[in-house]
Amino acid sequence: MFCNCVFCKKIREAGPYEFRTRTQVLIDDKICLDFPPEAYVHSLVYGINYSSLEYLLVTHSHMDHFYAHDFILRGYKYAAVAAKTLNIYGNEEVRKVFSECTAREMKPEVTPNLKFTHVKAFSEFFVGDYRVLAVPARHGTAEEALLYYVEKDKKGYLHMHDTGRLGDDVFLYLAQNGARAGAVSLDCTFLDGDGGENARHMGLNDDEAMRAKLREFGIADDNTRFILTHFSHNSNPLRERTERLAARHGMTAAYDGFETDF
Ligand SMILES: [Zn+2]
Numbered sequence: 429m430f431c432n433c434v435f436c437k438k439i440r441e442a443g444p445y446e447f448r449t450r451t452q453v454l455i456d457d458k459i460c461l462d463f464p465p466e467a468y469v470h471s472l473v474y475g476i477n478y479s480s481l482e483y484l485l486v487t488h489s490h491m492d493h494f495y496a497h498d499f500i501l502r503g504y505k506y507a508a509v510a511a512k513t514l515n516i517y518g519n520e521e522v523r524k525v526f527s528e529c530t531a532r533e534m535k536p537e538v539t540p541n542l543k544f545t546h547v548k549a550f551s552e553f554f555v556g557d558y559r560v561l562a563v564p565a566r567h568g569t570a571e572e573a574l575l576y577y578v579e580k581d582k583k584g585y586l587h588m589h590d591t592g593r594l595g596d597d598v599f600l601y602l603a604q605n606g607a608r609a610g611a612v613s614l615d616c617t618f619l620d621g622d623g624g625e626n627a628r629h630m631g632l633n634d635d636e637a638m639r640a641k642l643r644e645f646g647i648a649d650d651n652t653r654f655i656l657t658h659f660s661h662n663s664n665p666l667r668e669r670t671e672r673l674a675a676r677h678g679m680t681a682a683y684d685g686f687e688t689d690f
């Protein structure tokens with residue numbers, strides 16, 4: 429929003445078709461992955477009422493993935509009917525950010541309907557009817573950023589951003605714990621630029637390498653959908669371009685409001 433680069437200018441001129449809000453995933457209207465500042469916009473545009481949401485899996489504490497200020501709105505004068513308990517799962521840094529961001533305005537009567545569970549990498553837990561595996565992302569050393577595999581009725585979704593290329597230990601853990609992904613969403617921050625071995629995000633070549641690994645370990649097969657998201661302004665992410673480049677690799681570029689069944 430503060431950027432004057434040629435791509436941001438183009439996107440502003442093109443209008444809403446090209447707008448990309450920050451990343452959030454909703455599974456079966458029951459489980460949310462990440463809660464960006466635009467969670468409110470998503471509720472307006474896509475008709476989502478978060479008062480019935482019970483489970484939120486948070487990947488890491490960066491503000492584009494966890495905008496905790498909004499949780500003060502879950503009661504008091506801001507929500508007419510007290511919301512169901514929201515179970516937030518995340519690492520220690522996410523819990524700290526939650527405390528810091530809500531410290532000023534949180535009303536005591538709102539706190540009891542929020543429950544925080546500390547998640548560690550390489551762990552399995554259950555949320556309602558869903559099985560979840562948490563694995564470590566490659567996303568810097570300041571905190572243990574997490575990725576999640578969410579499964580119900582033997583159908584799994586693997587959430588792979590924000591992250592750079594993952595090591596075999598992660599694929600081995602997923603495979604040994606029976607992960608079989610019908611859909612994978614991949615970090616594609618750099619689009620046709622490469623992240624390489626040690627980056628904290630990925631581009632198409634990295635995504636292709638990760639797809640090969642997922643297939644090699646039996647976590648994905650020929651029917652698995654690979655969906656690209658988390659594009660950066662620096663990589664000229666106009667929709668026609670992201671969709672064309674993704675298709676060239678047999679993948680799908682996501683856009684705001686993107687839905688998939690599998
Ligand atoms: Zn820009």
Ligand SMILES: [Zn+2]
Pocket residue numbers: 488490567590
């Ligand atoms: Zn991040």
Ligand SMILES: [Zn+2]
Pocket residue numbers: 490492493590658
């Ligand atoms: Zn991010």
